[in-house]
Amino acid sequence: AAADYGTAGSVRNAAELLTDRFIVISGDVLTDFDISAALDFHKQKGAKATILLTRVPNPLQFGIVMTDSEGRITRFLEKPSWGEVFSDTINTGIYILDADVLDLIPYQRDFDFSKDLFPLMLSKNMPLYGYISTGYWRDIGNLNEYQIASMDVLDKKVNITISGEYRNSCIVGRDVVLAPSAVFSGMVVLGNNTTVGNNAKLHNCVVGNNVTIGSSAHLSGVVLWDNVIVGEGASLTDDVICNDTVIGGDSTITENVFIAEGCIIGREATLLPNIKLWPRKQVEAGAILSRSLVQEEKWLRELFTDARITGLSNIEVNPEFAAKLGSAVGNAVGANVRIVASRDADASSRMTHRALMSGLMSVGVSINDLQVTSIPQTRQELRNGKAVAGIHIRRSIRQHDKTDIILFNSDGRDLPSAKAKSIERFFFGEDIRRVPFDKVGSINFPERTNETYISRFKDTLNIDAIAEKHFKMLIDYSFGLASNIFPHILGKFKATVVSMNNYMDAS
Incomplete structure (x- = not known):
């Protein structure tokens, strides 16, 4: 849609394609829920809408859903305080809906499932149910959650199938070259056309296609996208590196660093924890980067040019x-x-x-x-x-x-x-x-800093000798700071002065 119509309003735009019962799944969720079991529950209860729920230890950042003993929803609570928490079941962003529910959603208007549609159904006493699912669920709508979810896959916390061949404690794609002295531990997934050099060490890593990892590089808890080059001796810990990025040799990328596509990290550079690089940034060789690069194009090794x-x-x-x-x-x-x-x-x-x-x-x-x-x-x-x-x-x-x-x-x-x-x-x-x-x-x-400066300035000059010449001067102050000082000095020169642009202009 050209405009933002909200979660429900956007689905309403596809109403002509949704003539039967359908399922909505948020695109930023990783889950292994048994959707078919939830669908059976929906049919058994004769529900018009079923929200898949899950239990979480800390529900404060999510919308809480309360149900009765039959699973019928009785109340919604959006991002409550601890004093309002009466349930640990949250809305997972996965819904089973009958097609006629779309009639409740206004066409091409901002309309949200959790804030608008479901409260409306509740007020109309429509059959709205919650199904408590078991299994893995994580909202990966931010970088930290994406990193955690990636490691959860490697730790087999989520039931997901990874294609590839098992070799040297790795799951590898096609045309992968592993040096005999490379060491792998935990779970390592390597994409197609990837090369790992001698004495490299990888622990719990996800590596994309066409990646080169240099000799003696150490990677732990790292996600590398496609076409990444990691130089010899580089060290990366708990980071995400996007496509077409080059990590220079002997560089150190510390914890929780997120590097967007097309970046270049120079040799022996150090990136300190919890920073982000926007696309196509450059960090000079030997530099120490301590903050995120958003608008700047590069970060230099040295701050100073002379003083x-x-x-x-x-x-x-x-x-x-x-x-x-x-x-x-x-x-x-x-x-x-x-x-x-x-x-x-x-x-x-x-x-x-x-x-x-x-x-x-x-x-x-x-x-x-x-x-x-x-x-x-x-x-x-x-x-x-x-x-x-x-x-x-x-x-x-x-x-x-x-x-x-x-x-x-x-x-x-x-x-x-x-x-x-x-x-x-x-x-x-x-x-x-x-x-x-x-x-x-x-x-x-x-x-009196101006007066002191003027006095010292005059003391260095032969005022009488200058005054005898009766100079004629054209002075362009260029809207600068000299317009505050120099006119007071010229008064002693007995000169004819024509001044231009003799006031300060901050623009």
């Missing part, structure tokens, strides 16, 4: 990234110190600036917030001995859809590479040390 970090505004350099970077910087410089922070007038810079300061404060670092201030002023403030480091955030002067984060040493010079490496170790290592609530850093707003 600068540059990334797509609000995509690569977003509030979460900035807060984490602030925490990493704070851990690198130590608690109970002060850092100078400044930014340009861009809205993304302001957002990033505030997020980064929250990260600094969380690890006990206090901030001299210069707010909208130029880089030379920030350097000057550091030379006054006011802080151990400085940070300036701006819209990139090279690509306006990117944000630059520039770091300075305590003397106002660009941050040395050794200190940048220290920050990267904290950022990628995930071992950020927070401070107690009463040790959180503070924010200070220094006064």
Whole structure:
């Protein structure tokens, strides 16, 4: 259907094909229920609709169905609290329906089985029954449930037939090549045209077609789709890897990582637990990935280019990234110190600036917030001995859809590479040390920073010599930060000045 008509409304669209009793099964369910037994129950009871039910230990996330001793449904309860739980039988999303029930469903309208149709039948006192099924049932509507269901198949918790030939403790498809020294344990299923290299170890894995697993690779609890390449020495644990993805040699994919199709993971890269990669992402060789990649195209091994970090505004350099970077910087410089922070007038810079300061404060670092201030002023403030480091955030002067984060040493010079490496170790290592609530850093707003900078600037010039020349100047401020400072300096030059674009424009 072109529109979303809900679960029941969508089935109503196929009414001309459903002239007899029919069965509805949710597409995101894995089950081995005996549907024929439920169908016999439906016929025996003379039901118009039968909902297949199952018992679960924790019914809170499902819709509870209550029945009488004959199996007739007496009440529905959608996602109850524990205080409302009077039954552990839930709606499995599998229904047996007589064709005339479709007459209750409005045509091309949003209409749901559990929220609309069944309560309507209950209110009309129609024969609506629940059949409690035994066997395996799992809702695999999210990635974690899909991973669990895959392992349940291997553990034979669900009655399902897997086609293939038994060989070396594996079920293998056609044209599979297994190195003699490869080791398999638990249950391993290998698709057609798959190759497993020497000394590779696989435990409880599902492997698709046209997959290559390199020598000495270790895989445990992994699901690989088709056309995947796993490099030599790679290690994967409890992950799902989709089609056409390349896992570089000696890389480490930790627990519960989900990688979509067409991704490239470089050699010796590390993906930390519980992250997801959207399609066609790239992780650079040796990089440590600690968060999901959604809109970013790639994740680099190093954050810094010299003393600068540059990334797509609000995509690569977003509030979460900035807060984490602030925490990493704070851990690198130590608690109970002060850092100078400044930014340009861009809205993304302001957002990033505030997020980064929250990260600094969380690890006990206090901030001299210069707010909208130029880089030379920030350097000057550091030379006054006011802080151990400085940070300036701006819209990139090279690509306006990117944000630059520039770091300075305590003397106002660009941050040395050794200190940048220290920050990267904290950022990628995930071992950020927070401070107690009463040790959180503070924010200070220094006064007269413009006046101090102007005075120092003038002290470096021979004002009288410049004034004698009576210069004529055309100055384009380009809507930048200099428009705040330079006009005050020019007043002493006795020059004729024509100014253009001499105000700040955040756009």
